[in-house]
Structure formats: C-alpha cells, structure tokens
Amino acid sequence: MKALSQRRRHPLAAVALLLLGLLVTGGLYAVANGANQAQAATTTYTAEDVSEGEKLFVANCATCHGIEASGTENGPSLVGVGAASVDFQVGTGRMPMAMQGPQAQEKPVQFNEEQTAELAAYVSSLGAGPSVPDSEYLEPDTSDEEASANGGELFRVNCAMCHNAAAAGGALTRGKFAPSLDGVSEKHIYEAMATGPQNMPVFNDTNITPDEKQDIITFLKDIETSGSPGGAQLGSLGPVSEGLFIWTAGLGIIIAFTIWLTSRSS
Amino acid sequence: MGDHSHGSPNTSGTVATAGQGDEEKFQNPGLPPHRPRLADTNPRAEKRAERQVASLFIVSIIGTIVFFIGYFSIHLDDASIAELRLQNILLGLGTAFAMLGIGVGIVHWAKTLMPDHEITEERHEIRPEEDRVIAEKMVGDIIEETGIKRRPLIRNTLLGAMVLAPLPAIAVFRDLGPLPGDTLRHTMWEAGTRLVRDPSGTAIKAADVTVGSAFHVIPNGLKDLPEHKLEEKAKAVVLLMRLNPEDLNPSPGREDWAVDGIVAYSKICTHVGCPVALYEQQTHHLLCPCHQSTFDVTQECKVIFGPAGHALPQLPIAVDDEGYLIATSDFKEPVGPSYWERG
Numbered sequence: 031m032k033a034l035s036q037r038r039r040h041p042l043a044a045v046a047l048l049l050l051g052l053l054v055t056g057g058l059y060a061v062a063n064g065a066n067q068a069q070a071a072t073t074t075y076t077a078e079d080v081s082e083g084e085k086l087f088v089a090n091c092a093t094c095h096g097i098e099a100s101g102t103e104n105g106p107s108l109v110g111v112g113a114a115s116v117d118f119q120v121g122t123g124r125m126p127m128a129m130q131g132p133q134a135q136e137k138p139v140q141f142n143e144e145q146t147a148e149l150a151a152y153v154s155s156l157g158a159g160p161s162v163p164d165s166e167y168l169e170p171d172t173s174d175e176e177a178s179a180n181g182g183e184l185f186r187v188n189c190a191m192c193h194n195a196a197a198a199g200g201a202l203t204r205g206k207f208a209p210s211l212d213g214v215s216e217k218h219i220y221e222a223m224a225t226g227p228q229n230m231p232v233f234n235d236t237n238i239t240p241d242e243k244q245d246i247i248t249f250l251k252d253i254e255t256s257g258s259p260g261g262a263q264l265g266s267l268g269p270v271s272e273g274l275f276i277w278t279a280g281l282g283i284i285i286a287f288t289i290w291l292t293s294r295s296s
Numbered sequence: 297m298g299d300h301s302h303g304s305p306n307t308s309g310t311v312a313t314a315g316q317g318d319e320e321k322f323q324n325p326g327l328p329p330h331r332p333r334l335a336d337t338n339p340r341a342e343k344r345a346e347r348q349v350a351s352l353f354i355v356s357i358i359g360t361i362v363f364f365i366g367y368f369s370i371h372l373d374d375a376s377i378a379e380l381r382l383q384n385i386l387l388g389l390g391t392a393f394a395m396l397g398i399g400v401g402i403v404h405w406a407k408t409l410m411p412d413h414e415i416t417e418e419r420h421e422i423r424p425e426e427d428r429v430i431a432e433k434m435v436g437d438i439i440e441e442t443g444i445k446r447r448p449l450i451r452n453t454l455l456g457a458m459v460l461a462p463l464p465a466i467a468v469f470r471d472l473g474p475l476p477g478d479t480l481r482h483t484m485w486e487a488g489t490r491l492v493r494d495p496s497g498t499a500i501k502a503a504d505v506t507v508g509s510a511f512h513v514i515p516n517g518l519k520d521l522p523e524h525k526l527e528e529k530a531k532a533v534v535l536l537m538r539l540n541p542e543d544l545n546p547s548p549g550r551e552d553w554a555v556d557g558i559v560a561y562s563k564i565c566t567h568v569g570c571p572v573a574l575y576e577q578q579t580h581h582l583l584c585p586c587h588q589s590t591f592d593v594t595q596e597c598k599v600i601f602g603p604a605g606h607a608l609p610q611l612p613i614a615v616d617d618e619g620y621l622i623a624t625s626d627f628k629e630p631v632g633p634s635y636w637e638r639g
Contacts, residue, residue: 187494187512191573191585202576203583203590203601229576231510231537236501237493259377261384295333295407 075113075151083152086145090126099156104130111225112159113150118221120146122214132205133228160224160234167240168216170248172255181249184242188233196266197250202229212254216247327414335408345408349401356397363390480638481630483515483532485611490516491536491560491621499620500536505558508577511536513560515623531631533563534611535573536621539580543594550596553612555621560611561597564632565589567604582608605634 075083087099094105101107108115119125120141124134141149150162172178186195192208194200199210206229211219223243226232238246264271334341366386370379444451490499494512497519505511513534521528541557553559561582565572570586580593581600589602597608609627616622630638 183495188510191571200574200585202574203579203581203588206576208574226508226577229578231575231577232506232508234504234506234509236504237509237511257378259381261381291403295335295412 075147075154079148079151080155081152083148083150083155086141086149087152090140091149094127099153108153108156110157110159111153113154113162114160114221115225115227116150116153117146117162118218118225118227120149121221122218124227133207136209160221163217163220163224163240163243167220167244168247170216170244170251172248172252174248177245177248178252179249180242181245181247181252184238185246185249188238189246192230194266194268196263197253198266211250214250216251219247219250220244327416330413333408333412342409345404349405349409352397352401352404354397356394356401359390359393359395359397361390362386363394366390480632480635483626483631484518484528485515485532485534485623485626487623487625488616489623490616491534491613491623492516492518494533501619502555502558502615502621503619505536505538505621507538507540507557509536509538510573510575510577512563512573530569531564533571534560535563535575535582536560537575537577537580537593539593543580545594545596547596550610550612552614553610553624555613555615558613558621559593560613560621560623561591561593562609562611562627562631564608565604566599566606566608566633567602569632572608 087095088097091099091105091108094102095108096102096105099108116125119134121139121143123137123139126140127134128137139146153159154161170177185193185197189197192200192202193211194208197211199208201207208230214222220243222230223233223238223246224235233243235243258266264275335345336342363386366383370383370386372380375383439445491511491513492499492515494514497514497516499516500511500513513536514529515532515534518525518529518532536558537560538556538558541554544554544557544559546553563571563573565584565586567584567587567589570584572582572584572589572591574583574585575581575593576583582591582593582597584590584602584604587603589604590600591597591604591608592600596610599605599607609629609631611627612624613621614624
C-alpha cells in the first residue's frame with residue numbers, strides 16, 4: 031500500500047486510474063446489460079398455460095379469429111401478434127368485441143389476469159411477437175424531469191397528432207378515434223406502442239427504444255398528476271370546446287348586457 | 297330642440313311635402329306618455345338606487361385593490377405554476393371588476409336616478425341647392441386663398457414631393473426579404489441523404505421498419521444546420537410507413553421509389569400545410585388533423601376526402617451499403633400547398 035501511495039504522483043498515474051475506471055464502468059455496464067437481456071427473455075409460459083389458453087381461445091375467440099387463430103373474414107390472423115397484443119386487447123376489455131364496428135372499444139374486462147396470461151401464452155406459441163414488457167420499464171419516476179421532458183418531445187413528434195398534445199384523444203376517419211390516455215395503465219401504454227392495436231401504427235423497439243417508451247410513460251403520468259397550468263382545461267380539446275364555450279357563454283353575456291342596457295328601469 | 301309637449305313631427309316641412317300627394321294612411325301616434333320610475337316617486341326606492349350605484353363603484357375599487365394584491369404579493373421570479381395561475385386570475389378578475397363596476401354603476405345611475413324625460417330634436421330642413429352653392433364657394437375660396445393657381449413653383453414642387461414621398465416604402469418592403477425564388481421547389485433532401493428519426497437524429501435501417509410501423513423522419517444533417525433549421529424542417533419532414541408490398545400500387549416510373557413496401561411521403565398537407573401524420577395502419581389512410589383531408593397510401597397518397605388540392609409528394613428511397621435508408625433524390629414536385637407559380 032505504501033508503495034502505491036508513493037507512486038501516486040507518477041506521470042502515468044492519471045492514465046492508469048482512467049483506464050481502471052473505464053474498465054470497471056464498462057464491465058459493470060456489460061453485466062447490467064446482460065442481466066436486462068436475460069430478464070427480457072424470461073417471460074416464458076408453461077405448456078399447461080398454452081393448453082389452457084387454447085381451450086379458452088377455442089371457446090371465446092375462434093368464432094372470429096378462426097381455429098388456430100389463422101383468421102377469418104371477421105377477424106385477423108393472430109399468428110405472430112405476440113403476447114403483448116393479447117395482454118393489451120384482452121386486458122383492456124377490447125377483446126372479445128361486443129359487436130363488429132369501426133373499432134373495438136374499451137369495456138369491462140371479460141377474463142381475469144390468469145386467463146389473460148393463458149390466452150397470451152397460447153397466441154405467443156403460434157408465432158414470435160412482442161412479449162409482455164418487463165416491469166422495469168413500467169415504473170415511471172415522475173420526479174425525473176429530464177425523462178419527462180424527453181418523453182414529452184417524443185410524444186409530440188410520434189403520438190400527439192392522433193392522441194392530442196394533452197393526451198386527451200381525438201377523432202380519426204369514419205367513426206374511428208384515438209382514445210384518451212388519461213388513466214391508462216403503464217403496461218397497456220407500453221403494449222399499445224409495441225403492438226399497434228387496431229389502426230394505431232407500430233412503434234417497435236428500434237423506432238422508440240424501451241427506455242424512450244418509459245420516458246413517454248413518465249411524461250403521460252406526469253401530466254396526469256401535475257394538473258393544468260393554464261386554468262380550466264375544458265377537456266383539453268383545443269379550439270372545439272374553447273370556441274364552443276366562448277361563443278355560447280361569451281356571446282350570452284354580451285347579449286344579456288345589451289338587453290339590460292336598453293331596458294327601461296322600473 | 298324642445299321637449300315633448302312642444303315638438304310634433306308633423307310640423308317638419310319634409311314630412312309634410314312627402315305626404316302631400318296622397319291621403320295620410322297612418323296617424324302619427326307621437327311619443328308614449330311619460331311614465332315616472334319607482335325612484336322618481338318613492339324616496340326609499342331613490343335611496344336604494346343610490347346605494348346600489350355606490351356599491352357598484354365600491355366593487356370597482358375592490359377590483360383595483362385585488363389587482364394590486366395579485367401584482368405585488370406574487371413575484372414572477374420565484375413563483376410556482378400554481379401561484380402564477382393564481383396571479384393571472386387575480387389580475388384578470390381585478391381588472392374586469394374595476395372596469396365593469398364603473399361601467400355598470402354609471403349605466404345604473406343614468407337609468408334609475410338621472411332625469412329621463414323624452415327630448416325631441418327636429419331634423420334640419422334640407423336645402424340642397426343652397427348647401428351645394430355654399431360648399432362650392434368654400435372650395436373656391438380655399439383654392440383662391442392658397443394661391444395654388446398663381447404660384448406654379450409651389451404647385452410643382454408639392455407634386456414632386458408627393459410623388460417621391462412613398463418611394464421609401466418600396467425600399468422598406470423590399471427589405472422584408474428576397475423573393476422566394478425557387479426555394480419552394482426544393483428541400484434538403486438530395487440523392488444519398490440518410491433518413492433519420494425525429495427528434496433523435498439517428499439513422500434508420502430498412503430492417504427496423506416492420507409492417508405497420510410509422511416513423512417520423514427528418515433529413516440527416518438538419519439538426520446541424522447553423523440557421524433556418526425550422527424553415528428547412530417545415531419543408532423536409534417525412535412520414536415513413538411500411539405496408540405489405542402487394543398493397544402498394546405504384547404508377548409507372550415510381551416502381552423503385554419504395555423499399556420492400558417501405559414508402560416515404562411528405563408530411564406537409566397540400567391544403568394549407570398542416571402536418572399530415574394521423575396514419576391508420578389498417579385502412580392505410582393518412583388524415584390531416586386541420587381540415588380532415590384524407591390521403592390513401594395505397595394509391596400514392598391520392599386525396600380521397602377533404603379540401604387538399606393534390607396528392608402528397610412521395611420521396612424516392614433506397615437502401616445504402618450499410619442497410620440504412622437513403623433518399624435517391626429530392627421530392628419530384630414542390631411540397632405543401634399550391635401557390636401561384638406551381639402550375
């Protein structure tokens with residue numbers, strides 16, 4: 031130890047220290063990264079899950095999606111849509127659909143978590159697809175302002191045109207709409223980005239990386255809890271609700287004043 | 297001017313002249329009888345009205361005080377968003393009530409307490425010929441007194457000054473900028489420019505774009521521009537989508553503009569230039585959020601609904617040696633709304 035401390039003023043000491051530091055951080059990063067990948071692959075299902083899922087599928091889904099999920103004219107093939115897709119569609123109650131329509135709508139969930147997982151197991155056994163996300167990406171830290179700001183920028187570029195800048199949702203063509211994201215769970219937001227349910231485009235992990243997806247979730251949870259800085263939101267629908275308000279309430283007040291101005295005092 | 301008891305519309309010369317030809321069909325009812333107000337007859341009502349007016353003025357005073365409380369008690373530099381919102385409300389409501397209190401108070405005062413007897417003002421008789429002669433004489437006098445006819449030196453220098461005076465405006469308006477020239481026809485895209493993600497600026501591999509994906513794309517190098525970044529971005533933004541190749545129906549000459557079903561279209565609406573980015577991945581429709589123009593990606597973004605004038609321009613793309621997507625040229629037509637010289 032003494033020999034080491036004597037050499038701390040050696041001209042190459044700084045270089046040696048730097049190399050050591052780089053080695054340690056690099057090594058740690060490699061280990062951590064490897065752990066992440068290992069975790070991502072561990073969402074496996076047992077054979078029992080798959081067979082239970084198949085029974086549920088044949089009983090509840092095969093009418094539209096066909097035996098072995100190969101698709102009919104009433105429903106698309108589910109080969110390769112992945113477990114995330116099933117978890118989103120069934121977990122938000124969109125599937126099974128109540129009736130054919132422009133788009134499947136959110137409604138009370140029909141299957142419990144275990145059944146949903148079994149269905150997901152069966153569908154993911156038919157072909158590779160996005161799996162249910164790791165919980166590490168689903169714990170947004172809304173106090174992390176940098177993540178929230180980055181998520182906000184990504185949201186405005188990729189999502190805001192349909193879902194509205196305040197995530198209040200918006201209309202699409204022929205009865206379809208992008209739903210409001212207020213109160214949607216972290217897992218379902220992530221799965222929607224990864225799978226592109228219905229008419230939503232797919233934002234796969236090469237387009238928006240899992241970390242960026244988490245930033246977007248952080249932003250959404252942040253605006254959900256931080257309230258409106260600009261006063262009454264009126265549904266955050268922009269000129270539609272604001273215009274309606276000022277044309278009715280504002281003009282109403284002006285008309286009331288005009289009537290009062292010209293009326294005779296009793 | 298006189299009050300109701302003296303004035304009578306029928307004494308007006310013009311009305312009499314107009315009515316001379318035929319029998320008068322409608323009797324002029326005159327003004328309704330004067331009806332005294334409550335405050336005119338009842339001293340207690342008068343007192344009450346007085347108090348109402350005074351309290352409206354006090355409302356105005358309170359409004360001004362509220363304004364200054366909001367103005368001085370919340371400091372801009374260390375206020376949270378909630379405090380700023382509170383300050384906005386206080387300033388707004390304070391000013392509103394300060395103004396409204398005075399206005400409403402004065403009107404209420406006039407309506408309840410000030411005298412309200414009717415007054416009639418008779419119309420002047422119209423004397424067209426006389427008036428015209430007087431006006432003519434005034435103009436003649438002005439010309440005569442300025443002496444503009446007798447002093448050609450003054451007249452000519454005045455004319456010269458007035459012709460020259462607007463010329464600086466030409467110089468000033470010219471400084472608003474050079475004419476756009478052909479900049480509306482060109483964007484940053486050129487052969488070999490990589491397609492990169494907005495906002496991160498990372499290049500996109502063709503293999504990254506799975507079927508159903510939509511990427512928001514800017515040209516490589518946009519983020520490093522020293523100036524006019526937003527102007528260039530406003531022209532060059534592109535939406536990248538991947539469809540099944542059999543869903544695309546490229547017209548002759550456009551067969552090699554797509555890569556395995558990956559197509560890139562300008563995001564600028566051809567109506568008034570909003571970003572068209574609402575992509576429905578099942579119907580392959582692109583919807584503009586401003587005026588609902590709808591473009592069909594399977595028909596080279598032809599307009600199928602709404603006010604847009606022409607199809608969205610397509611960016612021809614290819615893959616470079618390293619597998620990244622690149623443009624093979626600029627757009628073949630100007631992006632965005634039509635303009636006069638577009639043809």
